[in-house]
Amino acid sequence: MQTRTGSWAARPDSRLIIVLSSERSGSTLLRVMLGAHSRMVAPQELFLLRYPDFATWRARKPMAIESLVELFTLLGTPRTESAIDAACRGRTTVDVCRWLFDALRPGAFLIDKTPAYANDLSTLARTAALAPFYIWLIRHPLGVIDSHVRLKDKERRRRPLTRRVLHPLQDAVERWTDGLTAIGRRREAKWVTQNRNIHTFLREVPAEQQVHAYFEDLVRTPETVIQAVCAAIGIEPEPQMVRPETRQVMNPNLGDPNFHLHSGIDAHPAEGWTARYSEALLQPETLQLMKQIGVRAGGTRHRAA
Numbered sequence: 001m002q003t004r005t006g007s008w009a010a011r012p013d014s015r016l017i018i019v020l021s022s023e024r025s026g027s028t029l030l031r032v033m034l035g036a037h038s039r040m041v042a043p044q045e046l047f048l049l050r051y052p053d054f055a056t057w058r059a060r061k062p063m064a065i066e067s068l069v070e071l072f073t074l075l076g077t078p079r080t081e082s083a084i085d086a087a088c089r090g091r092t093t094v095d096v097c098r099w100l101f102d103a104l105r106p107g108a109f110l111i112d113k114t115p116a117y118a119n120d121l122s123t124l125a126r127t128a129a130l131a132p133f134y135i136w137l138i139r140h141p142l143g144v145i146d147s148h149v150r151l152k153d154k155e156r157r158r159r160p161l162t163r164r165v166l167h168p169l170q171d172a173v174e175r176w177t178d179g180l181t182a183i184g185r186r187r188e189a190k191w192v193t194q195n196r197n198i199h200t201f202l203r204e205v206p207a208e209q210q211v212h213a214y215f216e217d218l219v220r221t222p223e224t225v226i227q228a229v230c231a232a233i234g235i236e237p238e239p240q241m242v243r244p245e246t247r248q249v250m251n252p253n254l255g256d257p258n259f260h261l262h263s264g265i266d267a268h269p270a271e272g273w274t275a276r277y278s279e280a281l282l283q284p285e286t287l288q289l290m291k292q293i294g295v296r297a298g299g300t301r302h303r304a305a
Contacts, residue, residue: 008133008209009234014104016097016132017233019113020124020202022194024147024187025139026215028255029265031113032244033226035074039235041104042111043071044254049127050116054088054096063253068100071110075103094129109133109233113255118194124201133233134205136198139215140295141191141286145180146273148187179281192286199293216270216296274298 021027035042044067051057065081072079088096117123211232218225222242230237
């Protein structure tokens with residue numbers, strides 16, 4: 001865990017906290033834990049800053065309006081889709097975020113957890129205009145791959161019988177020839193792209209405006225990680241943050257579709273993948289990036305820095 005203290009949270013106005021990560025890195029868990037804090041509001045993935053303006057966001061990610069409706073529900077100020085459309089028409093997405101700050105009480109934080117922000121540097125650069133605090137959540141790539149592959153397998157089991165029979169055979173051939181399935185190899189490549197983009201971007205962000213955390217530590221010692229994250233932001237942690245409540249089923253396009261199945265924080269995913277995968281399967285560029293960003297071999301614990 002890397003932490004920095006500063007005066008970022010001392011400003012009286014409402015602020016933005018962005019959780020950056022690759023998909024399947026535990027960001028939904030972290031979002032819910034942060035959202036349990038009395039000063040934080042954490043809706044499903046917003047995707048807003050992925051696009052330059054509100055009109056493009058509405059056209060390219062229409063289901064994400066659900067996240068804005070949820071946001072206002074969390075604030076106790078319900079708004080309809082039509083009311084949001086009317087208020088945001090013609091605005092850039094940066095201006096939409098500023099409009100959202102007006103709905104928060106002074107000193108409150110809006111959590112934006114959207115892994116797709118890490119897909120390209122231009123999106124990350126767009127976020128800088130709002131001077132947010134960044135939390136970089138990092139998970140071992142094989143943990144990400146394992147989680148993604150198991151999710152896809154679950155989806156396959158709901159498909160027609162012929163496809164359920166053919167896919168395991170295809171996977172077996174791919175594992176025999178490459179060590180990973182094509183699905184796993186694509187997820188590895190995306191892990192590299194997203195975390196490399198985050199690494200590059202955050203090098204230009206002041207240290208007091210960011211904190212780095214590891215998924216493996218979050219699920220093993222949640223109190224320690226939450227205390228460090230809150231200290232870096234400049235606020236006091238609250239006990240309920242390490243007892244996240246299970247929410248309703250989430251939109252699979254806006255968060256973890258299986259989160260509601262968990263009754264609490266489970267440490268097993270930190271190393272569960274080790275029974276199925278070896279780091280020898282990873283590409284050299286993946287191993288190199290792991291070393292650069294402090295990912296420990298085998299999903300072992302990280303020391304505070």
